[in-house]
Amino acid sequence: MPRPGILRSAPRSATLAVLAGTAVIGLALTGCTSAAPTGDTATAVEGGTLTYASGDAEPTCLDPHVGGNYPQALVSGQFLESLVSLDSDGTVIPWLADSWTVSDDGLTWEFTLKDGVTFTDGTALDAAAVQANIAHLQDPATGSSTGYLALAKVTGTEAVSDSVVRLTLAQPDSALLESLSQPWLAIESPTALERSQDENCAAPVGTGPFIVDSWVKQNAITLVRNDDYTSPPADAAHDGPAYLDSIVWRFIPDSASRYAALQAGEVDVIDNAQPDTITQAEASDTIVHLDAPRPGASNRIELNSGKAPFNDAAVREAFIRSANVDDAVASLFQGSAARSYSALSSVEPLGISRPDLFDYDPDAAAALLDEAGWSEKDSDGYRVKDGVRLTVVFPVSTNQSIPAEQSLFEQIQATAKETGFDVQLTKLDLSSWYTALGSNAYDAVSAPYTKVGPDVLRILFDSAGITPAPSGYFANHAQLSDPELDSLLAQASATNDADTRADLYADAQDIVLEGFYILPLYDQQNHFLLSSAVEGARAMPTVSTPAFYDAWLTS
Amino acid sequence: MADQLTRARLGGLGRRLAGAVFVLWAVATVTFFAVRMIPGDPAEAILGGPGSQTSPEALAAVRAEYGLDQPLLLQYLHQLGRLATGDLGQSYALNMDVGPLVVSQLGGTLVLALLSLTVAWLIALLLATWSTGRGRLARQIGSGLEIVAAALPHFWLATTLIVVFSIWWGVLPPISTADARGLVLPVVTLAIPLAGFLGQVMRESLTAALESPFVLSARARGESERGVLWRHALRHAALPAIGLSGWAFGSLISGAVVVETIFARPGLGRTLLNAVTVRDVPVVIGVVMIVALVYILMTVLTDLASRLADPRPTTSGTGAGA
Numbered sequence: 009m010p011r012p013g014i015l016r017s018a019p020r021s022a023t024l025a026v027l028a029g030t031a032v033i034g035l036a037l038t039g040c041t042s043a044a045p046t047g048d049t050a051t052a053v054e055g056g057t058l059t060y061a062s063g064d065a066e067p068t069c070l071d072p073h074v075g076g077n078y079p080q081a082l083v084s085g086q087f088l089e090s091l092v093s094l095d096s097d098g099t100v101i102p103w104l105a106d107s108w109t110v111s112d113d114g115l116t117w118e119f120t121l122k123d124g125v126t127f128t129d130g131t132a133l134d135a136a137a138v139q140a141n142i143a144h145l146q147d148p149a150t151g152s153s154t155g156y157l158a159l160a161k162v163t164g165t166e167a168v169s170d171s172v173v174r175l176t177l178a179q180p181d182s183a184l185l186e187s188l189s190q191p192w193l194a195i196e197s198p199t200a201l202e203r204s205q206d207e208n209c210a211a212p213v214g215t216g217p218f219i220v221d222s223w224v225k226q227n228a229i230t231l232v233r234n235d236d237y238t239s240p241p242a243d244a245a246h247d248g249p250a251y252l253d254s255i256v257w258r259f260i261p262d263s264a265s266r267y268a269a270l271q272a273g274e275v276d277v278i279d280n281a282q283p284d285t286i287t288q289a290e291a292s293d294t295i296v297h298l299d300a301p302r303p304g305a306s307n308r309i310e311l312n313s314g315k316a317p318f319n320d321a322a323v324r325e326a327f328i329r330s331a332n333v334d335d336a337v338a339s340l341f342q343g344s345a346a347r348s349y350s351a352l353s354s355v356e357p358l359g360i361s362r363p364d365l366f367d368y369d370p371d372a373a374a375a376l377l378d379e380a381g382w383s384e385k386d387s388d389g390y391r392v393k394d395g396v397r398l399t400v401v402f403p404v405s406t407n408q409s410i411p412a413e414q415s416l417f418e419q420i421q422a423t424a425k426e427t428g429f430d431v432q433l434t435k436l437d438l439s440s441w442y443t444a445l446g447s448n449a450y451d452a453v454s455a456p457y458t459k460v461g462p463d464v465l466r467i468l469f470d471s472a473g474i475t476p477a478p479s480g481y482f483a484n485h486a487q488l489s490d491p492e493l494d495s496l497l498a499q500a501s502a503t504n505d506a507d508t509r510a511d512l513y514a515d516a517q518d519i520v521l522e523g524f525y526i527l528p529l530y531d532q533q534n535h536f537l538l539s540s541a542v543e544g545a546r547a548m549p550t551v552s553t554p555a556f557y558d559a560w561l562t563s
Numbered sequence: 564m565a566d567q568l569t570r571a572r573l574g575g576l577g578r579r580l581a582g583a584v585f586v587l588w589a590v591a592t593v594t595f596f597a598v599r600m601i602p603g604d605p606a607e608a609i610l611g612g613p614g615s616q617t618s619p620e621a622l623a624a625v626r627a628e629y630g631l632d633q634p635l636l637l638q639y640l641h642q643l644g645r646l647a648t649g650d651l652g653q654s655y656a657l658n659m660d661v662g663p664l665v666v667s668q669l670g671g672t673l674v675l676a677l678l679s680l681t682v683a684w685l686i687a688l689l690l691a692t693w694s695t696g697r698g699r700l701a702r703q704i705g706s707g708l709e710i711v712a713a714a715l716p717h718f719w720l721a722t723t724l725i726v727v728f729s730i731w732w733g734v735l736p737p738i739s740t741a742d743a744r745g746l747v748l749p750v751v752t753l754a755i756p757l758a759g760f761l762g763q764v765m766r767e768s769l770t771a772a773l774e775s776p777f778v779l780s781a782r783a784r785g786e787s788e789r790g791v792l793w794r795h796a797l798r799h800a801a802l803p804a805i806g807l808s809g810w811a812f813g814s815l816i817s818g819a820v821v822v823e824t825i826f827a828r829p830g831l832g833r834t835l836l837n838a839v840t841v842r843d844v845p846v847v848i849g850v851v852m853i854v855a856l857v858y859i860l861m862t863v864l865t866d867l868a869s870r871l872a873d874p875r876p877t878t879s880g881t882g883a884g885a
Contacts, residue, residue, distance in 0.1 A: 061738075061827075065837070068656045148624055206658045225657065226668060226829040226837075227739075260738055260827035264722055268737040269827075272729045275738075407840070439842050443602035 051543075052246070055253050056561040058542065060554070061260045061269055063280030069209035070220060070229070073145050076154025076192040078302075078458060078551075082279065083257050085553040086231050087128075088194035088214035091119055091138070092185055093241040094460065094549040098357040100185045101242040104133060104195055104215065114180025114504050121171045125239045127197035129213045133239075135167035140198035142175070150205070157467075158187035180502045182509050186461030189550045215239050217250040217557040229257040244558060245544060251560035267537070270295065276542050276561070277554065281535040283412045286344045289537045296538045298554075299344075300547030301531030303355050304459040305468060306348040307413070309402075309420075309527040312451050314474065314487030317398055322380040324524040327400065327452075328366060329373035330427035336419035337530060340412045345530040351465065351520050353531050355552070358462040358513045362521045366528065373427045382428070391428035400424070400431045402452040405441040409454060410533070417454070445485065453485050456532050460550055462513045466497040469520055486525040493519045583859045590855045591646055594848050595639055598839065605655050605842045606631055629655070642848070651852070652845040656838070661849035664834070669853060671830035675822070676815040678746065679753035680808060686758035687804065691765040692792060695773065705766060713759030717821040721752045725825075739828040749826045753818050757811055761804050769800035801872055809865040813858050 064079040072080040072088070091105040105119040125133040142165050145155040161184075164176035177184070187193060200213035211220040217240070218231040237249045258275065260266040267285040269275045271292075281289065281297070289295040311318040311327065318324050337347055349366050352359030377383070382391040382398050391398040404417055414435065421431040431452070436444060444450055457464055467473060471494050473484030493516055500512035520526060534552050538545060544558040599605075606625045626632045630641060645652055651661035687709075694705025728748060729737035739745040772778060773796050781791050819832035831850050838846035 065840075069658055151625070209658045224829070225659075225664070226833055258738070258827065261833075262825045262827070265725060265737050265825050265827060268725045268729050272733060272737055274736045274740070437840055439604065439840070440602045443604070 052251050052560045053562060054251050054560070056251075057254045057256060058252050058277065058556060058559065058561060059256045059258060059275040060556075061258045061266050061275040061278045063261060063263060063266055063278065064259075065261075066226065066259045069205075070223065071196065071205075071208050071212040072192045072194060073141075073150055073152050073155055073196070074205065074209060076152055076156075078553075081191040081551055082553050083229060084194060084212065084214075085191050085216075085548060086218045086255060086257075086556060087216040087220055087234075088191065088196060088212060089216050089239060089241075090191065090194050090550075091188045093189050093243070094186075095243045096549050098355070098549065100189065103189075103241040104239060108185070110504065112504075114182075114502070115177045117175045117177070117184060118168060119173050119175070121173065122239055123171065125215050126236065127200070127213050127215050128219045128234050128236075129197050129199055131197045131199040131213075133195065133215060134170045135173035137198045138173040138195060139165040139167060140201055141193075141195050144196075144201050145193065152192075154190070154192040158183075158190065158193055180504060182501055182503055183461050183463035186463065190460050191548075191551060191553060218252075218255060221254070226259070228259075231255040231257060240557060243549075246558055250557050251544070252556060255556060270537055270539065273539070276539045277545065278537050279534075279554070280410075281537045282410060283341045283344045285537065286535055287342045294540045296540055296542075298536040298538060298545070298547060300534045300536065300552035300554075301353055301355055302456075302458045302534045302552045303353050303461070303550070304464040304532070305457040306350055306353055306359075307454060307456060307529045307532050308348075308351065309417075309452050309454050309529065310485040311525055311527070312448075312453070312485065312487055313523075313525055314489075315448070315451075317382075317400070318451055320380055321524060322376045323382070323398075326373040326376035326380070326382075326427065327424060327429060328524050328527045329369045329376070330424045330429060331420040331527060332368045332423040333366070333416070333420065333527070333529060334368060336416045336423075340415050340419070341530070341533075344535065345533055348528040348530045349521075350528055351468075351517050351526060352462060355531070355549075356462055358510050360514050360517045360521075362518075365521055365524070368423075370423075370427050377428060385428055388430075389425070389428065390430045397430055398428055400429055400451045401449065402431055402433050403441050403444040403450050404433055404435050404454070405438055406435050407438040407441075408456055413454070413529075416529070445482075450485075454529070455483075455485055457483065458532060458551055463501060465513060465516055465520070466501055469516070469525075470494055470497050486520075488520065488523070488525050490519060490523075579863070586859060587852060587855055588643075590851055591643065591848055592639070594851045595642055595844065596635075598842060598844050598847050599635060599638075601842075605629070605844055642844075646848070646852070651849040654838075654843055654846045656841050656843040657846065661845045664846065665831070665849045665853050668829060668831050668834045668850075669857075671828060672816065672819050672823070672832060673857070675746070675749055675753065675819055675828070675830060676812060678750045679757065679815050679818075680811060682750055682754035683757035683761055683811070684804075684808075686754060687761035687765050688797075690758070690762045691769050691800070692797070695766055695769045695792075702766075702770075705762070709759045709762040709766070711759070712755050713763065715756050715759075717752055717756070717818050718825065720755060721748070721822060721825040724748045724752060738826055745826070745828075749822045749828060752822050752826075753815055756818075757815065761807060761811065764807055765800050765804045768803050769796055772796040772799035775799070798872055802869055805865055805869050805872055808868075809858070809862040812861045813854075816854050816857070 062082060064082060067080045067083065069075065070080065070084060072084045089104050091103060092100050093103040095101045104122055104125065106122050108117060108119045110117050121133055121135065127133060131137065142159060142162060144150055145152045145159055161177045161179050161181045162175050163178045166174040168174050194214060197213040200208060210223055217234055217237045219234050221230040221232045223229045232254045233250050233252060235249050240247065260269060263280065263282045263285065266278045270278050286297055289297050311324045313319055313324065334347055337345060348354065349363040350359045350361045377391055382393045384392045386392050386397060402417065404414055417433055421433055424431050445453060457468060467483045469484060469486065469488045471489040473482055474487050474489060475482060496512050496516040500509050500516065503509050503512065536554060541561050541563045543560055543562055546555050546558065547553065548555050606622050630638060651665065654661055654664060657664060690705050690708060694701045725737040725748065728735040735747050736745050778791055778796055781795050816831065819830055820836050823830040823832040824836060831854065834846065835850045838850065
């Protein structure tokens with residue numbers, strides 16, 4: 009399944025056509041002499057400052073090794089680079105590593121690094137630098153979570169030569185390359201990593217096209233061009249330094265202000281665009297829409313199968329059949345989100361889609377409930393069994409669910425009520441919401457999860473993910489415990505064969521979908537709006553963060 | 564006599580100081596327990612915020628390092644001990660000391676609040692003086708405008724101003740800028756509701772003052788109406804409004820939470836909001852303490868200002884009598 013075009017904008021936002029067209033012109037002008045990616049250098053304008061306005065929380069640390077969340081990935085992608093990347097088909101391509109080999113038993117990986125790359129503090133990129141980064145990620149003192157989990161199977165590193173680094177694994181890991189492509193496992197200067205964590209958080213040092221110049225907290229991060237830049241990923245549109253002089257990275261939490269700032273020309277790019285502003289933007293000649301769904305899991309409602317009432321598969325199916333999702337998505341998202349019938353994001357090549365399982369069918373739902381013993385109704389119209397009302401406690405995170413999604417849940421609440429479900433929505437801030445999950449005080453929940461590759465299924469549905477960590481954090485919110493599924497996921501993680509891996513993940517997804525553990529909604533929404541003066545910007549095919557290496561300003 | 568006066572004044576000052584310390588202690592205590600009572604784990608904040616998929620080992624290490632595994636009362640006493648020595652501690656989430664953080668954010672909010680207070684005073688004065696002594700209709704218009712202004716919520720006003728001035732006319736930026744242009748909309752947003760409050764109070768006391776005997780005698784001396792208004796009545800009328808300004812300043816700081824978020828301005832309000840969201844207890848306490856301190860200072864200042872503006876003869880040692 010090919011990845012959908014990253015630029016899924018209205019026809020009038022001719023960016024895709026412009027990109028394609030200028031690429032052709034570029035090829036013609038250079039006479040196809042170079043095998044390197046040929047961009048639209050013929051028309052690119054050097055210089056200028058791009059102002060980016062993020063609606064995500066301001067990171068507390070710019071080093072994505074520390075913690076490791078999406079706001080960090082958004083900005084660190086401008087100054088840090090990874091060993092490998094993905095192209096738009098989801099194929100792993102070279103970045104800081106030129107090539108790699110894996111032993112037959114899948115336990116030894118060797119990466120050959122690109123020649124002549126230096127970090128922006130002058131330190132050379134060599135095997136020892138990669139070793140230092142892996143050590144940094146695995147050191148508990150770093151406080152890494154995303155990167156730490158991704159390297160769980162890596163037990164040792166070794167410098168085979170200056171330019172070849174070897175990783176030794178405890179078990180084969182078919183997701184290793186996908187994990188290494190993520191911005192949370194970017195390679196930083198080992199010299200810089202030796203500084204205190206506070207210093208490194210303020211200005212991490214990488215090999216990227218931009219350098220952190222200053223960070224005024226609660227205001228802006230200023231990034232300046234790296235004039236000695238030599239290491240674009242294999243699918244970049246040009247070579248050498250970036251076109252922009254600098255990027256000012258701002259934080260505008262209010263969605264309406266963010267869009268107003270874009271309209272007023274105060275900023276050039278905004279993220280977290282909401283359905284209403286996307287609709288407005290599509291009608292505008294000066295704003296371009298960039299739709300870049302995040303990889304990993306789809307946005308879905310997870311049904312807690314660990315306790316009543318959803319420990320009964322028939323009740324789970326009844327809930328799913330009673331929820332009119334399609335109409336609500338169409339009206340609330342105004343065409344900006346396509347309905348998903350998959351556990352995985354539509355950008356995941358190994359995702360399978362099962363529209364047949366998720367029809368809105370209140371009659372079937374009622375029949376299922378009757379059969380499952382929930383045949384009586386109380387005076388309020390809710391179903392009862394043994395004196396207990398059919399209640400679905402559904403905590404909603406106001407940080408993670410955008411207003412349109414919160415409205416969607418209210419509409420699901422209303423349609424499920426017709427069948428007799430008492431859906432109790434509670435809106436909570438992020439910390440309270442995690443606490444509700446940690447204390448198992450939920451029957452349904454919607455939690456996003458971003459990760460490159462289908463290995464996210466293991467995190468979300470392996471029975472090991474039911475045990476809450478002391479923090480109360482756990483990822484298997486559906487509390488799905490199925491030895492067959494665990495075994496499929498373990499085999500998929502261990503196999504080296506691409507076809508076997510695809511089959512195993514398909515079987516695993518069938519178990520999840522046919523068991524009605526989740527109600528898929530749509531991809532994790534990730535919409536950028538750009539001033540039409542910005543050319544050449546794209547979203548990285550890895551975790552869909554914006555990349556401005558090839559970008560320039562036309563005016 | 565002079566010696567007695569000084570002692571009385573010093574006594575008054577001592578009581579003031581003791582009162583201020585008590586307020587600060589109460590503020591710190593209430594804030595500490597309030598933030599810790601709401602669900603949520605500060606250890607998560609330290610490790611990059613909730614949802615960053617923290618490993619149990621890292622969490623345990625952080626809890627031990629920050630003493631979060633100790634009983635809450637012990638943590639409170641610890642926090643109090645540090646505050647007593649002037650140490651606001653380290654932010655859980657922002658990898659920096661709270662003192663410098665709060666100081667760096669204080670300027671933006673103070674400028675915003677002081678400008679808003681000034682603008683609100685100007686609007687209120689203009690409205691009050693225009694509408695007083697001009698007949699019933701003017702009074703009703705003035706009063707109506709004030710009631711509407713006072714009732715306007717900040718978020719609505721901010722959004723409306725952005726739509727009109729940034730999007731339709733394109734004359735003012737909707738977010739903070741390096742120059743002063745970015746200050747206009749946030750200041751107006753905060754000033755309009757406050758001007759409504761101040762105006763109501765001012766016009767009421769102005770009307771009362773204009774009917775009082777000293778105004779009559781001034782008129783009898785042949786002073787012009789304008790002279791009566793500006794030289795005599797306004798000083799009286801300003802008194803309650805000055806008294807209100809201390810309170811107004813506090814309300815401006817709370818308004819700053821909304822305004823700084825909408826207009827993407829750096830400042831204490833936004834810092835506080837972010838800190839509460841991630842349960843960054845030291846920052847919450849730091850911000851609230853600074854706001855309380857500024858509030859106490861403003862109360863003292865408005866007190867002084869009232870005495871300066873008060874045209875009645877001063878009895879010495881009012882401080883002692885207070």
